[in-house]
Amino acid sequence: xxxxxxxxYKAFVYLVLILLAxxxxxxxxxxxxxxxxxxxxxxxxPWTLPKSFHWENFTSAWTTAGMGKYLxxxxxxxxxxxxxxxxxxxxxxxxxARFHFVTQKxxxxxxxxxxxxxxNYIVVPIFLMLLGGDNFFTKILGHGIFLxxxxxxxxxxxxxxxxFTIYLLSNYFRTLPASFEEAAYMDGAGYFTTFLKVxxxxxxxxxxxxxxxxxxxxxxxxxxxxxxxPGDNKTLPVGxxxxxxxxKSAQNYGQLYAGLVxxxxxxxxxxxxxxxxxxxxxTVGGVKG
Amino acid sequence: MNGHAKRNRxxxxxxxxxxxxxxxxxxxxxxxxxxxxxxxxxxxGYSPDKEFIGxxxxxxxxxxxNFIRAMQNTIVLIVLVTVVTLAFALxxxxxxxxxxxxxxxxxxxxxxxxxxxxxxxxxxxxxxxYDPAQGLLNSVLRLFHPSNWQGVQWLGNEKLVIWSVAIALxxxxxxxxxxxxxxxxxxxxxxxxxxxxxxGATAVRQFFTITIPLTWNTIRTTLTxxxxxxxxxxxxxxxxxxxxxxxxxxxxxxxxxxxxANTNSAYGYGMAIGVVVFLFSFxxxxxxxxxTKRDVYEF
Numbered sequence: 097x098x099x100x101x102x103x104x105y106k107a108f109v110y111l112v113l114i115l116l117a118x119x120x121x122x123x124x125x126x127x128x129x130x131x132x133x134x135x136x137x138x139x140x141x142p143w144t145l146p147k148s149f150h151w152e153n154f155t156s157a158w159t160t161a162g163m164g165k166y167l168x169x170x171x172x173x174x175x176x177x178x179x180x181x182x183x184x185x186x187x188x189x190x191x192x193a194r195f196h197f198v199t200q201k202x203x204x205x206x207x208x209x210x211x212x213x214x215x216n217y218i219v220v221p222i223f224l225m226l227l228g229g230d231n232f233f234t235k236i237l238g239h240g241i242f243l244x245x246x247x248x249x250x251x252x253x254x255x256x257x258x259x260f261t262i263y264l265l266s267n268y269f270r271t272l273p274a275s276f277e278e279a280a281y282m283d284g285a286g287y288f289t290t291f292l293k294v295x296x297x298x299x300x301x302x303x304x305x306x307x308x309x310x311x312x313x314x315x316x317x318x319x320x321x322x323x324x325x326p327g328d329n330k331t332l333p334v335g336x337x338x339x340x341x342x343x344k345s346a347q348n349y350g351q352l353y354a355g356l357v358x359x360x361x362x363x364x365x366x367x368x369x370x371x372x373x374x375x376x377x378x379t380v381g382g383v384k385g
Numbered sequence: 386m387n388g389h390a391k392r393n394r395x396x397x398x399x400x401x402x403x404x405x406x407x408x409x410x411x412x413x414x415x416x417x418x419x420x421x422x423x424x425x426x427x428x429x430g431y432s433p434d435k436e437f438i439g440x441x442x443x444x445x446x447x448x449x450x451n452f453i454r455a456m457q458n459t460i461v462l463i464v465l466v467t468v469v470t471l472a473f474a475l476x477x478x479x480x481x482x483x484x485x486x487x488x489x490x491x492x493x494x495x496x497x498x499x500x501x502x503x504x505x506x507x508x509x510x511x512x513x514x515y516d517p518a519q520g521l522l523n524s525v526l527r528l529f530h531p532s533n534w535q536g537v538q539w540l541g542n543e544k545l546v547i548w549s550v551a552i553a554l555x556x557x558x559x560x561x562x563x564x565x566x567x568x569x570x571x572x573x574x575x576x577x578x579x580x581x582x583x584x585g586a587t588a589v590r591q592f593f594t595i596t597i598p599l600t601w602n603t604i605r606t607t608l609t610x611x612x613x614x615x616x617x618x619x620x621x622x623x624x625x626x627x628x629x630x631x632x633x634x635x636x637x638x639x640x641x642x643x644x645x646a647n648t649n650s651a652y653g654y655g656m657a658i659g660v661v662v663f664l665f666s667f668x669x670x671x672x673x674x675x676x677t678k679r680d681v682y683e684f
Contacts, residue, residue: 105588106484106486109480109484110486112480113477113480113481113492116473116477116492116496116559117492117495117496119556120495120496120498120499120556120560121495121498122521123510123511123513123514123521124498124502124510126513126521127509127510127513130513138519139519140519141524142513142519142520142521142524143521143524183404184404184405184408185405187400187401187402187404188401188402188404188405188406190401191397191398191401191402192402195394195398197395197398203402203406206406206409207405207409210409210413213413213417214613214617216617216620216621216639217417217420217639217659217662217663218412218413218416218417218420219643220420220642220643220646220647220652220655220656220659221415221416221417221419221420221423221656222412222416223647224419224652225415225416225419251408251412252412254408255408255409255411255412255413256412256413258405258408258409258413259409259413262405286393287393287394287397288397291397291401312501315503316501316502316503316504316505316506317503318503318504318505318621318625319620319621319624319643323647333503333504333505333506334505336503336505336506336509337505337625340505340508340509340512340625352509353513356506356509356510359503359505359506360502360503360506363501363502363503364498364501366501367497367498367501371494371497374497374501
């Protein structure tokens with residue numbers, strides 16, 4: 097009796113879990129199938145499987161819609177932002193966590209307060225600031241240098257990610273015992289050597305968490321990229337946004353879904369490889385958006 | 386420590402901190418201060434010069450029906466997304482931590498997937514789902530309707546569209562919060578459940594008397610996350626999916642701000658909206674923290 101009862105309960109629970117899994121997987125799987133359908137197949141029942149593989153959707157998204165170039169831009173911006181972020185945040189976190197000096201408390205607060213500022217609120221003033229700079233340089237050089245600049249976009253990405261990254265890294269540095277530094281100083285190592293050779297390598301697990309989270313947020317970000325890169329040098333999500341808008345008039349469905357696959361495939365592959373670290377590290381991950 | 390070593394130490398501290406402080410000042414502190422400053426000016430497409438007008442922007446804002454509408458939409462979304470996501474995420478998290486069976490890990494992996502997708506991707510996926518003619522949703526519903534059925538305008542109907550947006554946001558959020566609650570529930574000791582079972586408490590009763598009280602602190606924290614992330618993500622989703630339409634029925638706080646500032650070039654007015662939204666999110670989070678304060682159960 098007891099067994100039969102729990103068996104039924106388990107079956108019901110399984111059913112509900114499978115239902116939710118279907119609701120999540122089916123739309124994504126559908127996009128992958130749709131990306132190889134011919135345009136004519138989009139009129140009529142959307143649930144039919146593709147009759148043949150139309151890889152030309154991908155070539156047309158890649159070249160005609162410029163997704164190939166945008167992919168290159170996204171790779172560049174994501175990589176550069178991550179490098180800048182680590183180079184800038186790591187020494188700052190180390191000093192904030194392990195040194196005692198007069199203004200230490202103030203700077204800790206300074207970076208903590210940054211956690212409350214979401215990039216969505218400051219995208220317009222950042223745009224205006226860069227626009228002002230460009231107006232100035234146009235007078236001298238004849239053209240602006242801040243807007244439409246992937247280097248500048250990366251610098252903005254890295255800067256807005258600083259508060260959270262410094263929070264995470266300095267929390268990690270605080271947990272390390274002081275004996276490591278003492279031993280290094282005893283051996284005659286200076287502050288720079290101790291940091292670079294002893295402490296920075298020890299922060300590796302934390303650095304990996306930082307890179308994972310920020311890879312996703314830089315790769316997926318669109319409102320900053322849309323505002324700061326009004327010209328041709330778009331990143332992937334902005335390119336996809338354009339493709340989506342164009343599709344409404346041109347009805348080129350295959351190209352749109354191929355573009356969608358190009359945007360989400362890198363994140364899905366990364367996720368499958370590191371899903372354990374991601375979902376376990378995420379309890380410290382803070383707010384999305 | 387001698388003078389030389391002391392100087393080396395100071396140099397190291399300054400060099401390590403300076404880049405981060407400079408970047409934070411240029412790209413966060415200055416923009417935040419300019420949001421507050423610009424909100425006190427009339428500065429728009431028609432007047433190239435800034436004109437100080439005090440709190441006039443805020444007075445206009447209080448009477449701006451479009452802003453009131455954006456506020457209503459945002460509040461509806463916050464309530465819907467929070468209540469539905471919280472309920473689903475808690476129940477699923479409890480099931481996945483309590484019920485021992487095969488495939489738990491796989492479900493966890495699958496439920497988290499929407500969280501790693503770009504909002505632009507989610508917007509495109511839901512546009513395909515909601516498409517009135519060839520959409521996934523309508524083609525399923527068509528099975529239950531006569532062949533000449535027109536289909537539901539999921540994104541075209543002014544009354545319906547806010548629900549369609551809410552569903553996309555919930556779809557995106559469930560896995561994230563579920564994983565969050567799972568890690569909180571994993572630390573509840575097993576013997577609490579064992580002794581409750583011996584006393585004859587059902588799984589549902591255990592959920593309300595053990596699981597919920599012992600994860601209360603995490604639930605409270607996530608309430609703040611719900612407020613902040615719904616304000617942000619609704620902006621990103623709406624801007625990509627509906628553009629605030631049809632006829633302003635999905636306009637939210639920050640999409641209205643972005644429109645006023647970037648499209649309408651009413652920078653001062655836009656920044657006043659930003660200030661109000663920022664204060665609103667703070668106030669709402671504080672109120673939620675206040676009313677959910679309970680004595681925390683220790684275990």
